[in-house]
Amino acid sequence: MKKVSIFAILMAIVLVTSMILVGCSSTSTPSKTTAPATTAPPVTTAPPASTPAPAKVFNLKFSYHTPEKASMVGAYFKPWTAAIEQASNGRIKITHYAGESLVKMQDQYDGLVSGLSDIAMIELDNTPGRFPKTEFYTLPFVSNSPAIDAQVYYDILQKYSVADELKEVKLLATCTISGNHYVGNKEVKTLADFKGQRMRSGAKVEGMIIQQLGATPIEISTADMATSLERGLVDSEFLTMSGILSFGVKDVTKYRTYCSVFTKSWAICMNKKLWDSMPADLQQVIMDNSGAEKSRYYSAENDKLEAGAIKAIEGSDKGQGKPPIYYLPDAEKANWKAALMPVWDKWIAEMEAKKLPGKAIVDDVKALTAKYSAK
Numbered sequence: 001m002k003k004v005s006i007f008a009i010l011m012a013i014v015l016v017t018s019m020i021l022v023g024c025s026s027t028s029t030p031s032k033t034t035a036p037a038t039t040a041p042p043v044t045t046a047p048p049a050s051t052p053a054p055a056k057v058f059n060l061k062f063s064y065h066t067p068e069k070a071s072m073v074g075a076y077f078k079p080w081t082a083a084i085e086q087a088s089n090g091r092i093k094i095t096h097y098a099g100e101s102l103v104k105m106q107d108q109y110d111g112l113v114s115g116l117s118d119i120a121m122i123e124l125d126n127t128p129g130r131f132p133k134t135e136f137y138t139l140p141f142v143s144n145s146p147a148i149d150a151q152v153y154y155d156i157l158q159k160y161s162v163a164d165e166l167k168e169v170k171l172l173a174t175c176t177i178s179g180n181h182y183v184g185n186k187e188v189k190t191l192a193d194f195k196g197q198r199m200r201s202g203a204k205v206e207g208m209i210i211q212q213l214g215a216t217p218i219e220i221s222t223a224d225m226a227t228s229l230e231r232g233l234v235d236s237e238f239l240t241m242s243g244i245l246s247f248g249v250k251d252v253t254k255y256r257t258y259c260s261v262f263t264k265s266w267a268i269c270m271n272k273k274l275w276d277s278m279p280a281d282l283q284q285v286i287m288d289n290s291g292a293e294k295s296r297y298y299s300a301e302n303d304k305l306e307a308g309a310i311k312a313i314e315g316s317d318k319g320q321g322k323p324p325i326y327y328l329p330d331a332e333k334a335n336w337k338a339a340l341m342p343v344w345d346k347w348i349a350e351m352e353a354k355k356l357p358g359k360a361i362v363d364d365v366k367a368l369t370a371k372y373s374a375k
Helices: 002-025 071-087 105-114 132-138 146-160 204-212 222-230 241-246 272-277 280-288 291-303 306-319 330-353 358-373
Strands: 058-063 092-097 119-122 169-176 180-184 198-201 216-219 236-239 255-262 265-271
Touching (some): 071 092, 071 169, 071 241, 071 280, 071 291, 092 280, 105 119, 105 265, 132 146, 132 204, 132 330, 132 358, 146 169, 146 265, 146 291, 146 358, 169 272, 198 204, 198 222, 204 216, 204 330, 236 241, 236 255, 241 306, 265 272
Parallel strands (some): 058 092, 058 119, 198 216, 198 236
Antiparallel strands (some): 119 265, 169 265, 180 255
């Protein structure tokens, strides 16, 4: 009985031990076929849409010698720049610097090239001999129309000057003012009345005209015209009716002869480096509002104001007891034309002597004048 009990106890111990081992094996490391636990991928949020960078605004400085009250500022410069600003949707802004407030008249070209200004109206024959192919514009009695002369001037500059004389700038447009008439303190009704006069001259060809008329040209800047007349340094000059008003010449002179001997033109240019830095669409905006056709349009708009200037001068002169404006008769004007035609030949000869295309330029001026006069 005692042996059986011991055996039973041993068997029980073995059985319990087996059960414990089986239980432990069920919590062992999973077999190779068990899928490993996975970690959820990190949530990636799309970056917020980037805000477009604001378009660059070009703030341009427009420099010219003309007084702010001059007719061409209101009739040409302001509406021209306003049209560019509007078409650019605010990406171009143009600030005006009138009356030599930024750059002196004779320095406009160099000031533009150096970056003092961004746009400038340049009198290219203000420095005689520097831009010889541009100096034809004051040749006498070309068309007697500022609109036509502006278009002709633009085309000639494009053909003959842009590639070399004006390679440092970008030609945008031209501006031609109304016909220039005699104004002074000596009466002029015939060619003989010019003899012995000292006349203010502002350009090379203008000086040639004065000499051909028998007077003496004296170089005087635009800013000093009225002072020179008042002090008697010169007797007279050629000027538009609007210019007689805006430059203060009306009050220091007595006589006016309406004769329209020549027109004056200026080149409106932009700094070339700045132009090249501008995006193509803004370059297109500028040229859509510039060029030959716009030069013609705005010059014509300016010319319309001459009638008002004449009335203002007539009223002022009457109030001061001055003689009325003398309108040159057609017969006498024909005499003036015949007397001044040698200026054309003289200019051609000087150009050809320098191996420059004087005759070709004059031939093109005549052909283009006829073409645009037919419009």
